[in-house]
Amino acid sequence: MRLTLLLPGLAALVALLFWVSLLVGPAGFGLGESLRALISGEGEAVTLVMREIRLPRAILAVMVGVSLGLSGAALQGFLRNPLAEPGLIGISSSAALGAVIALQTGFATAFALALPVSALTGALVSVLLLLLLAGPRGGSLTLILAGIAISALAAAFLSLVLNLSPNPFAVSETVFWMLGSLADRSFDHVAIALPLMAVGWLLLFSTARGLDALTLGQDAAETMGIHLGRLRLRLVAGVAASVGAATAVAGAIGFVGLVVPHILRPFVGGRPGALLPASLLGGTAMVLAADIAVRLILPDRDLKLGVLMAIVGAPLFLHLIYKTRRAMA
Template sequence: MRLEIGLGLGVLGLFVASLTIGPANVPAIDSLQALFDNSFGPLTLVMQEIRLPRGLLAITAGAGLGFAGAAMQGYLRNPLAEPGLIGVASSAALGAVLAIHSGLAANVFLGLPLSALAGALVGVCLVMALAGPRGGSLTLILAGIAISALAGALTSLALNLSPNPFAANEIVFWMMGSLADRSMTHVWLALPFVVAGAVVIAMTARGLDALTLGEDAAETMGFDLSRLRLLIVVGTASIVGGVTAVAGAIGFVGLVVPHILRPFVGAQPSRLMWSSALGGAIMLQLADIAVRVILPTRDLKLGVVTALVGAPLFLHLIYKTRRELP
């Protein structure tokens, strides 16, 4: 419980910091007061229309990815698993890229995030169809890899056939991931998918704990592994699709955070999921603050920062896993 309280306080503290840190040299107290100001001054508009949605999205996206990452690692019993393993992130990215490529994103309100959600839906349907109703974890992984490879190839094709360099630049920058220039509309678009996915995954908590003893033991205890897999995949797809639709491709959060927090919760999946949700919110808020502090005039992308932090930790995890092999 102390861990969860500490992480919760960290989320709250970083949320306040996220609201008060920016290029303008404005006192923190003035910035916070502007959140509740009914005037339409410049500072009020910045706080209510730019910084508040950005901070809320950082918490929502980070918590969702951390939660889904812990669930995937618990189901697959593999610390190298992450939410994008089932191919939903790549499918959502493909949907968004097609919206940019076709001009739908520019001509239709919310055309880009809605297309990303449609791509995520198609991706999860294909993964479930390929894995089959009785397929195991290995079949699910192979299906996810196949869909990710296909979506990645089609995304590269769309980038290669971009009608002009401006569209190509927009595609590349979107795929790097960012929370800049997002509004409360994006928050309300992503939040229901993240919450719904978390609720679905939370239903698997006892099953994931039982699965640590092995599949045979879990079935003996009365858990339906096919239903467990379906809930994990659907919940993860909802979270990843919602996050990718509004923030672009953001990696390593669902991989790194559960790995860091696992020693503190005794490797219990049901507890690790909630701790990872708080940890993911902390990691993404730290990354978003770093984006504004480091090279603020160069539009450093959020996905680049999370990759620069997560990739070395991922390599360390691989090295540690290799050393533990007999």
């Protein structure tokens, strides 16, 4: 019952935030002026800003939000653990490592999309390593352990690259990139990330029924006809494609995949499959809202999206833990 109201409500929120996101920016155009320019192309400068800067930025916020929300919900469902998040299995840190190597070696400037391509390569290598380490059966414990090991390894190499960097300018550029942002992106970024993300989203949605069955544990799920090995493969590939692509175009953005499924779980009656669409919309709303906030709070200081998300997300998470603890007492 509640589900029938929740999804349209969240969808309306996303639509509203998408419009607001198009209207907020340093150029300060009027409301009517911006929309006219966006739709009919009146006024050269305004049209350029709307179509080439704000529209791709809003679209990327949606894509990143969908990827993080969906991946977080699917991972928590598979691992049967509300503390799981996309960063846990090492995809984001490996994608970041790929990007950082590109920034440090100067490969990032070789061609327009060299940076996202390097990040995707990093994500791909980590997935192959992850599946190799986690073994052929569909266990969740080995997946977590392998993920933590890969995260740690990627973080270590990241530090090494920064440590040995001969160029302080490149170091600061790298650090800023890692903070995560959607500023100054173009439709090229949309074009490189979208196909991969779309494949990831489909894979993640296909896990819904398997995740429901896993509520009763691995053995019970398997005897209900769920092939755990294949389920895990679809999950890992889905997270890698969507979160790998999200990190490649936006840097590392945490907390969305952790907090959003946690907030929405009670509203869908706890069922992991029903949480997927809700978390998709919730993640999108959260990233859109945060990306609007970074432009409103410090309009001229380029506040990074990942930083704001962590500042808002961590206390929110603490509050949720406090609420859960009280509910359990």
